[in-house]
Amino acid sequence: MRFDKSGAVTEKIKLEGGYGPYACMLGGEDRKTLFVCTNLDSGPEVAPARTGRIEITRVDIPGAGLP
Numbered sequence: 001m002r003f004d005k006s007g008a009v010t011e012k013i014k015l016e017g018g019y020g021p022y023a024c025m026l027g028g029e030d031r032k033t034l035f036v037c038t039n040l041d042s043g044p045e046v047a048p049a050r051t052g053r054i055e056i057t058r059v060d061i062p063g064a065g066l067p
Contacts, residue, residue: 013034013036013057019053020039021038022038024036025063031063032061033057036055037054038053
């Protein structure tokens with residue numbers, strides 16, 4: 001989700017197939033590539049299934065500073 005200064009949601013990214021986001025980071029040469037780590041669930045029992053993914057989308061506003 002993206003929020004404005006008042007805390008209102010201005011944009012949402014829809015994930016397909018029941019995947020949920022667990023971590024995200026802006027990167028790429030221009031810092032406008034959003035990398036999102038997703039999976040169907042979390043926890044040690046899910047890890048062997050190897051269903052995690054890194055999903056990528058482009059954004060309008062670049063990241064600032066270092067993580």
